[in-house]
Amino acid sequence: MTNPTVTELLERSHRLGADPRNTNYAGGNTSAKGTEPDPVTGEDVELLWVKGSGGDLGTLTEPGLAVLRLDRLRALPGVYPGVEREDEMVAAFDYCLHGRGGAAPSIDTAMHALVDAAHVDHLHPDSGIAIATAADGEALTAEIFDGKVAWVPWRRPGFQLGLDIAAIKAESPEVVGAILGGHGITAWGDTSAEAEERSLWIIRTAAAYLAEHGRPEPFGAVRPGFEPLPDDVRRARAAALAPHLRGLASSDRPQVGHFTDSPEVLEFLASERLAELAALGTSCPDHFLRTKVKPLVVDLPSASSVEDVVARLPELHDAYRADYTAYYERGAAAARARGEEPPAMRGADPAIVLVPGVGMFSYGADKQTARVAGEFYVNAINVMRGAESVSTYAPIDEAEKFRIEYWALEEAKLARRPRPKPLATRIALVTGAASGIGKATATRLAAEGACVVIADLDLAKAQAAAREIGGDRDTDVAIGVQADVTDEDQVQAAVDAAVLAFGGLDLVVNNAGLSISKPLLETTTKDWDLQHDVMAKGSFLVSRAAARVLIDQGLGGDIVYVSSKNSVFAGPNNIAYSATKADQAHQVRLLAAELGEHGVKVNGINPDGVVRGSGIFAGGWGAKRAAVYGVSEDKLGEFYAQRTLLKREVLPEHVANAVFVLCTSDLDHTTGLHVPVDAGVAAAFLR
Incomplete structure (x- = not known):
């Protein structure tokens, strides 16, 4: 008790x-x-x-x-x-x-x-x-x-x-x-x-x-040209900048990001004293342990184009790293003069990036750390506002900040953290992920440390799956978004949601699909167009939108297509489905050849007979395939298993396992590969 x-x-x-x-x-x-x-x-x-x-x-x-x-x-x-x-x-x-x-x-x-x-x-x-x-x-x-x-x-x-x-x-x-x-x-x-x-x-x-x-305007007047952009413009600008910023913030080690455009942040970014106060840094030990002593501030007006900001970022980043390195070296020299040996520098990249007119980007080893870093900098803004309204903001001096940041006791606390999981810091977008193979894949990726965006035609189901996968950590692990992969704008919105939620994108799984099982003479042009729009066109649209992010980040990445045994096996009564899967299979080869120079690996999975838990089979495909093979629908999984070399039924989790393996460092030299997950179908062996 x-x-x-x-x-x-x-x-x-x-x-x-x-x-x-x-x-x-x-x-x-x-x-x-x-x-x-x-x-x-x-x-x-x-x-x-x-x-x-x-x-x-x-x-x-x-x-x-x-x-x-x-x-x-x-x-x-x-x-x-x-x-x-x-x-x-x-x-x-x-x-x-x-x-x-x-x-x-x-x-x-x-x-x-x-x-x-x-x-x-x-x-x-x-x-x-x-x-x-x-x-x-x-x-x-x-x-x-x-x-x-x-x-x-x-x-x-x-x-x-x-x-x-x-x-x-x-x-x-x-x-x-x-x-x-x-x-x-x-x-x-x-x-x-x-x-x-x-x-x-x-x-x-x-x-x-x-x-x-407190006196009004403790941050000074609004600086002309640095006012917040309109909501829709601001969010679009943030989504366009996020991959570039994450790439810079991950120069020392990969980071997850978080975006904040709260009123407190936008007010601070628009103020004439932004540069002066930001340079003073935070004060409370909890604040600068998460945010570093000060942020990187983009010194361009709100209306600057994305191209102008991107062109300016490398110079600002180099200057920030040089400034932080000098801070570390001064603190380390003082520590050695006291007879202490400080811990090694943990990295010189910024944890907080402030972009006038747009908002604040914060970074950390996982989503929670990135989010909390942003929350702490909002705390710091509130502290500066309060102190400046009745007095002058006077944080602790640099020497004391260094002694806290590189305190041996803090180093010991960091050492107690659990070892990172294999996919820690990686951000995944999985389409068709509210059920079946997609949900199993998203669940496995999250369990291995990834942040996951569940994209599905049904928003309510996508959000429910995200809550289930996220558990107690909820949106720090997974979010659900609505996406019709045949719609270019919805695909872009899903990718934008990923980069705004987690800072960028590393891993894309093209899983959304449907199946129309008809013989040639019964297949209509509507059937053909629908099948190709969802899987061939949809995969193309998702890959194209994701590739822009992967290239802008400069961190490499993975694109995985959930294709099918039918991409190489000629079965009866599924001309539209199998032709589309063959299209997807060749997209893998084409994109592997094109994106390799950017460090992006593109691979495919060829499942077969995934009946249990499958939304496609439950939606009528199962009944039609059972009729083709002359078995009852509830025995279809067993039928598929018995025609395999291993005599094993394939489940969504088995496909998820293959996706995970393809995206780990163990296969970081593998691209353009198709992995069969079919328990062994000799007719579908790749030649």
């Missing part, structure tokens, strides 16, 4: 974490102190439950809590070696764990352990950080909170900060919390409700002060 103290802590954490005005994703931590029987002695021991490293308040569960013995934590000041060696205290937390200890303790554990209060919150609200990063934040804190909230000058999160806050609580009983310079806020209480109430009071009081006393 869960300890009531833990239940109360989780409920408080969820309420605080659910509101972005209180804290950013995975930012801050909460704690509670209480008792629980020691499993060895049976005697009650005092414990601290605190959010562990890397967790998120809004979704925190009991396994995400670190559980430590308070008697051991309270003994740590006696062995504290001083601020220059405070990082050593993180290892000491391991000796304070209760039982297995739950999650790994975070660097902020000392703040919660040493403050003499039963409940402690540490949060990163925009309003609080605005005061924390104001040049005269200490004076503002005194004015706004009338002595009830203390000011703590910037100090890296760690043991000394915990001691400093504990001293404030001990020496000033009237104080209910603190503004942490350059960082965030903390508050405490004797009860969970009191701690939460005080946290919210600090956040809301700061926000009310900024709203009442």
